[in-house]
Amino acid sequence: MYSKLAFRNLKRSFKDYAIYFLTLVFGVCIFYTFNSIQSQSIMLELNEVQAAAFEQVDAIMGYASTFVSFVLAFLIIYANNYLIKRRKKEFGIYMTLGMDKGNLSIIIFFETLLVGIISLAVGLAIGIILSQGLSVLTAKMFQVNFLKFKFVFSYNAMIKTFKSFGIIYILVLIFNSISIRKIQLIDLLNSSKKNENIKVRNVWVSVVLFLISLIMIGSAYYIVLDKGTSSISMNVNGKSILLGIIGTFLFFFSLSGFLLKLAQSNRKFYLKELNMFVLRQINSKINTVFISMSFICLSLFIGICMLAGGLGINSAINSDLKDLTQYDETIWSYEGEDIEEYLINRNINIRDYSKKYVSYINYKGNLKYSDLLSEKDMDNSKDLYPIVTDAQVQIITLSKFNEILKMVNKKPITLNDGEYALFSDIDSLTNPLNNSLMNNREININGNILKPGIKKTIEVVAYNQMMKSNLCTVVVKDDIVTGLTPWTSFLNFDYNEDNGIVINEKLNIIREEAIKEKDNILYSITKEELIASSTSTGAIISYLGIYIGGIFLIVSAAVLALQQLSESTDNIARYNLLKKIGVDEEIINKSLLTQIAIYFLMPLSLALIHSIAGLEFSKRIITLFGSISIMKNILIALAALILIYGGYFIATYLGAKKNINNTI
Structure with a gap:
């Protein structure tokens, strides 16, 4: 039964x-x-x-x-x-x-x-x-x-x-x-x-709260965008998120309170057709409106940013993958030890496994980014952590740098006494570095005053890596580094035929022994491993963006749709009354469309504004992975938004219209 x-x-x-x-x-x-x-x-x-x-x-x-x-x-x-x-x-x-x-x-x-x-x-x-x-x-x-x-x-x-x-x-x-x-x-x-109890009636209280909400939201944007991605600590990031969330809730709480008063001030608009009825309908549900609208707005914001940002990072990773995998394998050490000599001492001669290789060391020379870049360029590059912290700039000898250039099929460079050159793999830092070179910026390394010998930053990737991370390396003549402290060291090499497995088995044995003896540990990554790791990371980010971003868009639209369908059914008696006093069905349908449109547009409008700041922040993060325009990904996210959100809006209006017209 x-x-x-x-x-x-x-x-x-x-x-x-x-x-x-x-x-x-x-x-x-x-x-x-x-x-x-x-x-x-x-x-x-x-x-x-x-x-x-x-x-x-x-x-x-x-x-x-x-x-x-x-x-x-x-x-x-x-x-x-x-x-x-x-x-x-x-x-x-x-x-x-x-x-x-x-x-x-x-x-x-x-x-x-x-x-x-x-x-x-x-x-x-x-x-x-x-x-x-x-x-x-x-x-x-x-x-x-x-x-x-x-x-x-x-x-x-x-x-x-x-x-x-x-x-x-x-x-x-x-x-x-x-x-x-x-x-x-x-x-x-x-x-x-x-109807729900209306807690905010005083228009001036609403105005004050509205202004406070704008200040809080603006402050959240400022913290995120002005500080730069590299300097966003958990504390600062948490503060901006908290300000954004509270500001969003206050925005809708106050907005719902004084919209009616604002409309009433324009009597011509307020008394036109069913505007008075529509505004009263919205005002009668003020408590539900501000809570649900706030959650929906934040959900839309998360959905849009995840879709665009996720796809953008994947594209950036893939765009630079060719540059990041120019060598069959890279071995590196954070102790600055000569890797070729280190391996020879452990019965591994790199010449037995590779005819094409380069082993080099980067040095410390008490040269900081503030010594190299202007104050303006330092501020414009605040998204890069080493620049924000004014870290030391690494130094390499001219002979070893030319070996790197030869290995990637580029022409060697020459430097005269008292000259230096710069190379980098970060596109966004190329212009600031070029500015220093064009302005003949002098630097002091190991007591030697050097001036630019080449007036353009050389773009080259010096080792296999997951993402481009060499902001700047100073190239100097070999005698300049005498007495400098070794910093990091690398060994790039291409295999002789198919002997990569053999050398990596021996490297694993050396690595295990070093861990046991708490000795200097060598790290390595092959081209194959790097491609697999990069593509899997890109796939994870893209799938997460599509998966979670899509779910948030669906949840936002579905909640709004269900609210409006439920409310339209609850309000059948009111629409029936309008019909009895002579209101045309066309005007009733228009008022219904207006009411539903307001409900859908209110959270969407603020979410889009949030997304502008969010996507700008995402763009800065994406540029750390690679150089690519995210406009295409933004358009994809907007297309998904229009499809999902617009589809639910149309379905909601048609469903609500059917509920009312079939009853009155």
Whole structure:
């Protein structure tokens, strides 16, 4: 009996469940798709290193899925709360006819179960199809070829999806049961006639709070953008986040309070058509508006920044990958020891494994960035940590630098006595360094006053690395470094045929012995390892951006949509009254569109402003990984926003319009 009644109720109330159901389907779909990444490896041509990196991506996505589960749980429980509220009058009629709260809970249990089963089935079906397309993107990110395309079904991803959403639905059932048992019959029958208490009525209080919110938000922007990415400590970063969050809440709290007063000051606008009705509708829900709008605004901000920033970092990493992998392998030491000599002392002659190599040492010379750059250029380069901290600039001999140039097929340079040259691999620092060279900036190294011998910064990557990190190295004649302290040392080499495995096995033995003896430890990375690590890092960041960013956009739009659909149903009696006093249906529809548009645009407007600052900060971080324009990624994020947010807006308006017009 109860199951039949639940099925009939679900069928009759499908218009109320439509957006909720579609959101669940999309959540299940994206959850399965991104948890099925590991199963796609059977289609890709992966070596051992790439396979390990692929497993790392899968592990990270598993952790992200745990976070996504909590976000989706919030959405589903929040949506159920609105659906319960929407049907309070219906439940009140059941109780009037003699149904107790226990039986009512059973009906809701069956309805929730039916929705869960259907959404899981449909979502999994779509997710299985989409996961096949994700394999193409994965192959591109890992820069590998397809072995053979085949249909892949991930049993583990399905089980994980069942477990996560099963737990969520159990929580929903518990919350629904608690909600039903706490409500009273009189509240169920009169719920649609109640407005929330308005706590902010004084327009001047609202204005003051509004100004305070703008100051707090502006301060958050200033801290993030003015201090630079390199100097953002956890304390400063936490302060800016706290100011931004509190400022956002105060913004909507005060904005909702004086919007009505502001509109009332323009009598012509206020009394035009149904503007008075629309504003009163918004003002009647002020408490819910400011809380939900604040959360939705922050969710949109996170979603936009994660989509654009995530894709941007991946593109930046891949754009510089060729420059970062010019050698088959790089060995380095933080102790500044001569690596070639170090290996010879341990019975490894690099000449036996490579005919093309360079071993060199970088020195300290008490030369700081403030000695090299102007104050203006120092300030403009504050995103780079060594410059903010005014660290020492490393020094290399001319002979070794020419060996590096020869290895990367570039022409050697010459310096006269008393001259120096600069080389770097950071694009953003090229102009500041060139300014110093063009202005004949003199420097003092080891008591020697040197002037620029080459008036342009040489751009070269001196060793394999995950990201470009050589801000500046000063090149001097060999005799200048006499007496200077060794800083770091490197050995770049290309293998003779396929003997990379042999030398790396010996390096591992040396490394283990050094750890036991607490001796100088050598570190190394091969081109193969670097490519696998870079592509996996790029894939992780991109997937996290698409996965979590997309979920936040969906949650934001879905919450707004469910609110408005629920509210439109609650306000049927008011719209019916407008119809009775002679208001045209066209004007009613226009007022409904205006009201829904205001609800959707309020959080979106501030979120876009937040995103401008957030994306500028993201751009600075991205430039640390590589040089690339993020405009393309911003456009992708905006396209996703328009598609998801705009789609929910249109669906909400059409659903609310149908609710009202079919009743009045």
